[in-house]
Amino acid sequence: KPVAQLTIEQATHEVKELSLQVEQWGREYYENDNPSVEDYVYDRAYQRLVELEQAFPELQSPDSPTQQVGAATSSDFAKVEHANPMLSMGDVFSVAELMDFNERLQRNGVDNPEYNLELKIDGLAISLVYENGKFVQGSTRGDGRIGEDITRNIKKIKSVPQTLPEPLTIEVRGECYMPKEAFAKLNEQREAQGQPVFANPRNAAAGSLRQLDPRVTANRELSTFIYYVPDFQTLGVTTQSAALERLSELGFNVNLNNKVVTTQEEIKAYIDEYTNKRNDLEYGIDGIVEKVNDLALQEELGSTVKVPRWEIAYKFPPEEATTVLREIEWTV
């Protein structure tokens, strides 16, 4: 039923049910690395909850999953407090919605900005801390404020430099992922050994990294793409695109398929290009990320409790549209 036609009683009931459902799926996904539904099913339910809370603001509680990043950390790991919160990201599901986002930015005084377009890597966010050029701490995002200490596991990932060519004290962030081929091999092995298989490369990466025994992580093929520096002044750069180049020079694995654009046509062309190429990439991507390229402007725009205002994810449509519709009707 359209949100506008609901009575307050109906809306209250639906918000309660949906919150419980979204929370449960969130726990399965973030805490257990074992989701029971596809992402688009989760996304639809989440979107409906957002709409309900917008139409009935009195029903939005600070505990709502729409106001939380990820999920609480597992008690199996030591806790790490992030110096700067690790946030989630707003998302849109069509080019039209992406253009609305850009128009809103313009209305808020951001005049014809440059955007850096990047691939949205389907993995899990990690934070890496270096002191005087030495890797000292790795952590997961957790609930955005407190993450899990996975330093020993991160040390097993070959693409993470243990030492930087300059004695920088810096935090960098990025995505840890499992290449598609490694994922297929791992699942084959697990099936042969009668173990449960991972639902997708993202969950395989998360399940492999969040291991108490780093030797298990060492046996899984994991890689990284680094794309963010909270304190960009340390790098001496002023744009996101320059930050990526600098990170690459420092020895980090960086996905250099990014593109700086200014027009709608360029944005659409990039989306088309990677919608077509995504199956040929050796890692999973679930969309495109658009970021305001000017880092000082990013800082000025800031963020909400959950997402930065200077970036947005365009999510690819799910591949099998008919199954999707059936499941959505059934679930929501």
Ligand code: NAD
């Ligand atoms: P998200 O994963 O959609 O987006 C934010 C994340 O994108 C960042 O934390 C970062 O890790 C990542 N990212 C990848 N490439 C990036 C790049 N180039 N630049 C910046 N960031 C990049 O957000 P989220 O809050 O973790 O979770 C929502 C997602 O998780 C949705 O896609 C949802 O479908 C899925 N989810 C699914 C279930 C389920 O049950 N299937 C449950 C919960 C969440």
